[in-house]
Amino acid sequence: MEWGLIMGVELFLQELLNGRDYRGQAVAVRCLPARKAVYAEPERPLPPELTAALAEMGIKQLYSHQARAVDLIRDGQNVVIVTSTASGKTLCYNLPVLESLLADPSTKALYLFPTKALAQDQLQGLNRWKTLIPSLPLVAGTYDGDTPRDLRRRLRDEGNVILTNPDMLHAAILPHHPNWGKFFANLKFIVLDEIHTYRGIFGSNVANVLRRLKRVCRHYQANPQFICCSATIANPVELAEALTGQKMALVDNDGSPKGKKHFVLWNPPLLPDGLQRRSANAEAKDLMVRLLRQRIQTIAFTRARVVAELIYRYVREELSRFGSGLANSIRAYRGGYLPEERRAIERQLFSGELLGVSCTNALELGIDIGTLDACLIVGFPGTIASVWQQAGRAGRHNEDSLVILIGHNNPIDQYLMQHPQYFFEQTPENAIIDPDNPYIVLGHLRAAAFELPLRVDEERDFGPTAPALLDILAEDRQVVYRGDRWFW
Structure with missing residues (x-):
C-alpha cells in the first residue's frame, strides 16, 4: 500500500509554526536552496550492455561526478568520491567494475563496507545488474558471519565480486589467503565505501588491515586500484591516503539534483520550574505523529536503541486512535534485529508501504531505503558530518524536504540551540586516524x-x-x- 501525501512539507511547517499549541520551539529556520542536476558523458562510451541496463533502471544520463569517476578509474587512478547522500556514488564504482568483467571475466573485485547490512543492500543492487544482463559473468556474494559454510567455499572458488567488512577481512580472509590465491592473483579493484566511518581507533586498525591486504596482493603479483567513497568531511583525500597508503584523485563535483530543504533547530520548551525542558523524545513523538497524519514519510534518528523503540511505541499508540492502518505504518529499526526483519523493513520503506521509521544511526549509512520527505534528529549526534548525513535521508530529487534537529537538555545541544549561526556556518569535521600508533x-x-x-x-x-x-x-x-x- 502506498500513502498519498495530504500536504507538502512547506505547508506543514507553516501550520506547525502558526498552530495553537506552538510554544516557540523553533529557534532557527533555514531554507537551503534547490539544486539542478548536472549531467556529463564519460570520455569513452559505456559498453552497450551497461547502457541498455541503465536505461532499464530509468537512467538516461550520468551525473557529472559519476562520469568523472568512471574516467579516472578507467585511467588507472585511485579515487575518492565525496558527494551528498543519495547522489548515486554506487554507480561510480559498479560501472567500471562491471565494464572490466565484461572485457575480462577473470577480473576480481573486493568491496569493503563498515556494516553487514550495507553489504547485503549492495549485493541486491549488483544482482539486479545480473538480471538485466544475463551474459554478465558476475558471481557476487557477501562473505561475513552470516554466510553459510558451503556458500563461503563457493565464493572463495568462483566468486569475482566479494562483499565483506574489515573484521571479516582481518579474521577470516587474510589469515587463510592461500585458499584465496586465485582471487588475490586477479584482484583488480578494492572498493572502500563510507570511509568517513573509519576514524579514530577503528580507522587506524582498518588502515593496518589494508596494509596487510596490500602485502598479500603483492605476494600474488596483484596491484589493485582503490576506489573510496565518503560522505562530506573536511579532509577526504587526507583520510583516503592515510587509510590506503596510495595517492588519491578527488571527485567532488556533485551533479545530483536536490530539492529545497527546510532545516529547523527545535528547542523543547521550558517546564514550569524554569530549569528543565520538556523531553526531546516527547517532542519527537508529537512531531512524528503530526507528520504521519499528513502522510509525510518520516525517519526519526535517535542516539540509543531503547529510545528508538520507545518513540516507535509512543507514536504507534497515538496513531492507533486514528485507525489501525496508520498505526501499522511505522516500524522501529536498530541493530539486534534478525537480518530478515531488517531486510523486510528496508523493502517496506523503499516501496512506500511504511510511512515512518524510528531508528538508530543504523540507517545513517547508504542502505537504499529511497528518500523520504522528513527527517527528525533527536539530539545532536556528535558531529556536524553525522547531522548532514542523517539529514540527507530526506529529500526526493527535486521535491521539498523537512529536517528538524531536536535539542536535548545538555550543554552541547543547548549551545547549538542558543547559537544557530554557529551550527549553520560549521563545516564537517576532519576524520583523523593514526595508523602508526x-x-x-x-x-x-x-x-x-x-x-x-x-x-x-x-x-x-x-x-x-x-x-x-x-x-x-x-x-x-x-x-x-x-x-x-x-x-x-
Missing part, C-alpha cells in the same frame, strides 16, 4: 608475520616504529628472525 601496529605485525614471513624491507610499511616493535616481539619469542625475514 605502536599499540595498534603491534597486533597487526603479529598477524602479518602469521600470514607471510615479514621481510626486512617490508618493516617500514607498518610505520617507523615497526622495527623496534618486531624486536620486542622477538624478545617475547612471538616471532623469530631468520635470514632477512621475521617468522611467526
